[in-house]
Amino acid sequence: MAEENMKDFEDEINRSFKVLKEGDILEAPIIGISDTEATVDLQYYTEGVIPLEECSHDPSFSIKNDLNIGDIVKVMVIDAESASGNVVLSMKAANDELVWDELQKDFEDHTVFSVKITEAVPAGVVGFVKGIRAFIPASKLALNYVEDTDSYVGMTVEAVILTVEPEHKKLVLSAKAIAKEQALAEKNLRIGRLMVGDIVEGTIERMESYGVFIALGEDISGLCHISQITNKFIKSPKEVLKMGEKVKAKILKIEGDRISLSIKALKEDEPDTEEETFDIPEEYNADSEESHDESPFAKLLQGIKL
Structure with a gap:
């Protein structure tokens, strides 16, 4: 005691x-x-x-x-x-005195913050991170430029620090960076469900001299190289395909988010049902009355229907 x-x-x-x-x-x-x-x-x-x-x-x-x-x-x-x-x-x-060192480290560590939007200002919105007023430009608020920033007031977005300037008390955030990472992760997850050899169907969304891009849905596209479009020689995909056309293709390769497709692979195994016919001018037909070829080769062809 x-x-x-x-x-x-x-x-x-x-x-x-x-x-x-x-x-x-x-x-x-x-x-x-x-x-x-x-x-x-x-x-x-x-x-x-x-x-x-x-x-x-x-x-x-x-x-x-x-x-x-x-x-x-x-x-x-x-x-x-x-x-x-x-x-x-x-x-x-x-x-105000201590937080800027923390924010600098958060910037270097790519720390993700949940930021509640408190107001819309010209060209962007404002929220607070660790008690510091932070600006998010309209171009960094979502995947696409946001025209109606007022609609974001009251919403909470995930964002990372884009700029930290203690000397000017300036803090700029980007929600777009996180949205892009999330969209890419979701896209890779969807691509992960696909396998080489799968038959897919899509719409031609872009045509280039080297091939066509086919939209497969769920924000996934694949490239069909010009050499994989048809067995015929073509100088341009436009000779056999058109924008917006629906096509089927086989997956040849998947590398990350790049998908290689082949349209002709589905046709190589199909039986050829068309007979090839050639028109021979009458004057070159050995049985023709107009033919006056007396050569041994012409005589051999007499009586043979071509």
Whole structure:
């Protein structure tokens, strides 16, 4: 019991020698929360108070929902000797001072943030990351350029840091980068269901001198090289195919998201049902009355129907 009393006495002595000044950044546990402020234990002769307006720049911040008793928070001293007798602190001032090093690391680590869009501004939208106002350009909000940015207010998007400039307090995000990664992952998953040798059906969506691209559905396309279109010699795919035409093809190769197709592979195994016929001019027919060829070869052909 005596030891405990001695320790309490030593703590009081240490607190009496501790001096806080404006600009100091501290870590302290939250010991009280009200509608207008949070109270922290500074291990000082008096408690610290964080007014609601000093908690965060984020307008969606809720002192009751976003803070909890026992949370360790970083705060900056903005008034060491207030009229109330408490030390007035600011979480957002401390955050402004310390967070940029974290954001730089987040940029390097390609950290993904869930960002709630709070407002639409010219050419983009605004959200908050770690209490810092961040801008997402309309061109980086989705896979395609977003004209109606107002429709995104209130939505939450996944985004990564595109630009972090502590000296200018500038933070720019990209949701498009994440959307592209997700779309590619989903596409690769769909391609993974295909196998070499599969017969697929699609629509010709693009024609080039070297072949045609066939849309197979679900945002998947394959290339049929000109040499795989037909057994006949052609100078251009347009000689035998047209845009929008539906065709069947066999998968020859799959490399990543590249699919090689063959239309002619499906025709090579089909039986040839057409008879080849050649028209021979009458004058060259050995049985023709108009033929006057008396050569031995012509005589051999007499009586033979060609």
